[in-house]
Amino acid sequence: MARSLKKENTSYLSNFLGTPIRVIFLIFLLISILFPLYWLITSAVKFEKDYFAQPPIIFPLKITGINFIELFTRYGALRPLINSLLIAGFTTLFSVIFGSLAAYSLVNGCLPKKIKVILSGWFLIQKMYPAIVVAVPVFYVFSKLRLLDNISSLIIMNTSFNLPLVIILLVGFYIEAPYELEEQGMLEGCNLFQRYFFITTPMVKAGLIAVGMLTFIASWNEFLFGVILSVNKAKPLTVTIAGFITDMGLRWGPMAAMGCLIIIPVLLLMWMMQRDFISGVSAGALKE
Amino acid sequence: MARHNVSIRYSKLDIAYSWIFLMPVIIILFIAAFIPLLSGLFLSFNEYKLNMPSIPMHLIGLKNYQELFKDELFLNALRNNTLFAVVSVTIEMILGVMFAMMLSDDDKLSRFMTTIVLIPMVIAPVAAGTLWRMMLDRTYGVLNYFITLLGFSPVSWLGDPSIAIYTIIGVDIWQFTPYITILVLSSIKAIPKSLFDSARVDGASSWKLFSKIILPMSSPVIIVVMMLRFIDAFKVFDTVFVMTQGGPGNATEMLPTYIYQQGIKFFRVGYSSAIAVVFVIAMSLISYGYNRFRAAQLRRLN
Numbered sequence: 001m002a003r004s005l006k007k008e009n010t011s012y013l014s015n016f017l018g019t020p021i022r023v024i025f026l027i028f029l030l031i032s033i034l035f036p037l038y039w040l041i042t043s044a045v046k047f048e049k050d051y052f053a054q055p056p057i058i059f060p061l062k063i064t065g066i067n068f069i070e071l072f073t074r075y076g077a078l079r080p081l082i083n084s085l086l087i088a089g090f091t092t093l094f095s096v097i098f099g100s101l102a103a104y105s106l107v108n109g110c111l112p113k114k115i116k117v118i119l120s121g122w123f124l125i126q127k128m129y130p131a132i133v134v135a136v137p138v139f140y141v142f143s144k145l146r147l148l149d150n151i152s153s154l155i156i157m158n159t160s161f162n163l164p165l166v167i168i169l170l171v172g173f174y175i176e177a178p179y180e181l182e183e184q185g186m187l188e189g190c191n192l193f194q195r196y197f198f199i200t201t202p203m204v205k206a207g208l209i210a211v212g213m214l215t216f217i218a219s220w221n222e223f224l225f226g227v228i229l230s231v232n233k234a235k236p237l238t239v240t241i242a243g244f245i246t247d248m249g250l251r252w253g254p255m256a257a258m259g260c261l262i263i264i265p266v267l268l269l270m271w272m273m274q275r276d277f278i279s280g281v282s283a284g285a286l287k288e
Numbered sequence: 289m290a291r292h293n294v295s296i297r298y299s300k301l302d303i304a305y306s307w308i309f310l311m312p313v314i315i316i317l318f319i320a321a322f323i324p325l326l327s328g329l330f331l332s333f334n335e336y337k338l339n340m341p342s343i344p345m346h347l348i349g350l351k352n353y354q355e356l357f358k359d360e361l362f363l364n365a366l367r368n369n370t371l372f373a374v375v376s377v378t379i380e381m382i383l384g385v386m387f388a389m390m391l392s393d394d395d396k397l398s399r400f401m402t403t404i405v406l407i408p409m410v411i412a413p414v415a416a417g418t419l420w421r422m423m424l425d426r427t428y429g430v431l432n433y434f435i436t437l438l439g440f441s442p443v444s445w446l447g448d449p450s451i452a453i454y455t456i457i458g459v460d461i462w463q464f465t466p467y468i469t470i471l472v473l474s475s476i477k478a479i480p481k482s483l484f485d486s487a488r489v490d491g492a493s494s495w496k497l498f499s500k501i502i503l504p505m506s507s508p509v510i511i512v513v514m515m516l517r518f519i520d521a522f523k524v525f526d527t528v529f530v531m532t533q534g535g536p537g538n539a540t541e542m543l544p545t546y547i548y549q550q551g552i553k554f555f556r557v558g559y560s561s562a563i564a565v566v567f568v569i570a571m572s573l574i575s576y577g578y579n580r581f582r583a584a585q586l587r588r589l590n
Contacts, residue, residue, distance in 0.1 A: 012393060012484075012488075012494055013389065013392045013393050013476075013484070013494055013497060013498070013502075014389060014390045014391060014392050014393040014395075014398060015494055016389050016390075016494040016495050016497070016498040017386075017389075017390075017495070022390050025386065025387070025390060026390060026397070026401055029387060029401065029404075029405070030401070030404060032462065033404055033405070033407050033408060033462075033466075034404065034407075036419055036420070036423060036462075037407065039419070039422075039423055039430060040419050040422075043422065051428070052428050054428070055433050056428065056429075056430045056433045058430070094312075094316075097312075098312040098313050098316065099313070101309040101310070101312065101313070102309060102310050102312070102313040104309060105305075105306045105307075105309035105310050106310075109302075109305070109306030109309060109310075110298035110302055110303045110306045111306050111307070111310075119310070122317070125572075125575075126317065126321055128519060128571070128575055129568060129571060129572075130522065130523040130544065130567070130568070130571065131523070132523065132525060132543075132544040132547050132548065132564065132567075133325070133328065133547075133564040133565075133567060133568045134320075134321060134324035134325055134328060134564075135547070135548065135551070135552075135564075136328065136331075136547065136548075136551035136552065136557055136560045136561055136564060137323075137324040137325070137327045137328040137331060137561065138320070138324045139551070139552060140327070140331065140338070140557055141323070141324060141327065143338070156316065156319070156320050157320055159316055159320070160316050160317055160319075160320030160321050161320075161321075163313055163316060163317065164317075167313065186297075191299065191301050191302055191305065192298075192301070192302040192305035192306060192309075193305050196305075196309070217410055220412070221410075221411075221412035221413065221414070221415075223412065223413065223414045223525070223526040223529070224525055224526070224544075227529070228548075228552060238412050238414045238415070238526075241414060241415060241418055241530075242414055242418070242529060242530045244418070245418060245421065245530055250425075250428075252422055252428075255418060255422070256419075256422065259415045259418055259419055262412050262414075262415045263410075263411050263412070263415050266410045266411075266412075267407065267410055267411075269410075270406060270409075270410045271403065271406075274403065274406065277406065277410075278406070278470055278474065279474075281409070281467070281470060281471070282470070282471055282474045285471055285512065285513060285516055286471070286509060286512055
């Protein structure tokens with residue numbers, strides 16, 4: 001019975017401006033999102049003469065993989081690809097490990113209330129403030145430390161800018177984890193580290209994975225610290241693709257191929273974990 | 289955040305662990321956020337050019353700040369950024385809420401479109417900027433091709449100083465409207481279904497449901513999201529960097545790109561830090577005002 005009522009209800013709210021307007025808007029939305037993506041992918045497989053053709057070739061009949069091959073042979077994209085993977089990978093690893101330790105301690109640890117309040121406040125502030133504000137001093141500090149153009153400096157900066165969100169999200173997961181097991185562990189003489197490692201953290205594994213995905217996407221896409229702290233050998237993909245525009249004129253084929261290289265992995269990752277992605281983004285924005 | 293429980297007795301070891309667990313985070317934030325912030329504050333009172341190491345750093349007091357408010361280029365960046373923030377966030381909010389409504393049912397179309405809407409959110413802003421720049425090229429761009437098909441003359445999207453900023457706004461709208469849609473959508477989904485059912489029994493139209501139930505009930509979320517987007521709009525960097533580099537002329541120069549230009553390109557570390565300090569103070573005031581507003585609103589709701 002409930003089912004039939006539900007059936008009748010479908011597309012009721014969403015037609016609040018009338019069905020025709022909904023259809024028109026959604027078609028517009030669909031095209032405006034998918035067409036650029038389509039254009040990127042087709043440009044990446046076009047021959048050089050085709051991407052400057054007039055009129056533009058909307059449906060390329062002859063396609064090629066040459067742009068992807070040239071990306072690695074001529075434009076040296078392997079290094080940036082490895083850099084991006086290392087930066088995003090290590091940032092995710094450090095953020096999740098350090099973030100979970102801190103979140104656990106804030107929820108289940110024995111800390112003065114004042115410390116908890118101060119730290120939570122700090123995380124909220126840091127989540128808001130713009131990276132550009134520290135960019136120039138960071139550039140100055142890392143150049144003094146001779147750590148410019150070194151991916152470790154990028155990992156440090158990315159980790160520090162992802163940690164506040166990671167902690168805020170993980171605190172939510174740790175609060176929801178059943179506390180009885182924590183108490184039981186305590187009665188059986190497990191210390192805090194054992195309770196963290198063997199009891200409570202395994203229960204929030206799903207949360208760690210979701211938060212890890214968000215961190216991976218954010219640091220994979222990161223550009224500002226990349227452009228400031230890398231000169232040559234530490235460049236991530238995002239900095240390299242920007243270089244296609246500013247340094248090399250209109251090399252559209254390889255540029256589009258590199259765009260695919262940047263976009264498609266995170267797109268697949270997000271779709272595989274769509275539910276986690278949505279709830280993570282919502283919690284990140286709305287939790288205080 | 290705190291858990292109160294009487295049966296808990298922490299051992300000394302537990303207390304030590306509680307602190308040890310916090311240490312990595314405190315150390316990282318200290319090194320990578322707190323120290324740079326403080327050194328930025330310090331640098332802002334100095335004259336220091338990274339490309340001229342022969343002239344040592346020296347204190348010049350408030351000179352950087354005095355220069356700032358006479359700097360036509362800074363004021364220009366501030367104006368551009370404010371225009372950018374107000375226009376893009378306004379349009380994003382209207383479209384975002386509308387799309388959220390249009391995807392709020394549980395039908396196949398809504399679910400499919402939700403999956404599609406997520407796409408721009410995970411695309412690196414740099415990649416989105418690159419992609420749009422390719423599509424918006426005056427001569428070879430596909431958008432101008434469509435426009436000429438419709439009988440209009442091609443537009444110089446990024447080359448015309450009076451248009452370029454609106455082009456950047458358009459790309460921002462493309463990329464961030466989905467963010468608002470997703471957040472507002474989850475707030476609509478959180479409203480108990482029974483509320484709608486009883487209103488419908490009373491003969492309320494879906495527009496009534498929207499204006500009388502959904503809008504008031506999701507307004508806290510809408511306001512939070514709007515504020516977050518407004519603050520984010522002052523962090524715009526990647527898109528401008530790849531699409532216009534602040535040009536043509538200074539038509540799309542924003543505060544972050546101006547800080548970058550002064551500090552990294554012209555090596556004026558002191559001056560650029562002064563801009564950053566003013567910037568962060570302004571942002572803090574905005575978020576403080578917003579928090580006050582939000583607290584007042586929550587009080588009214590209760």
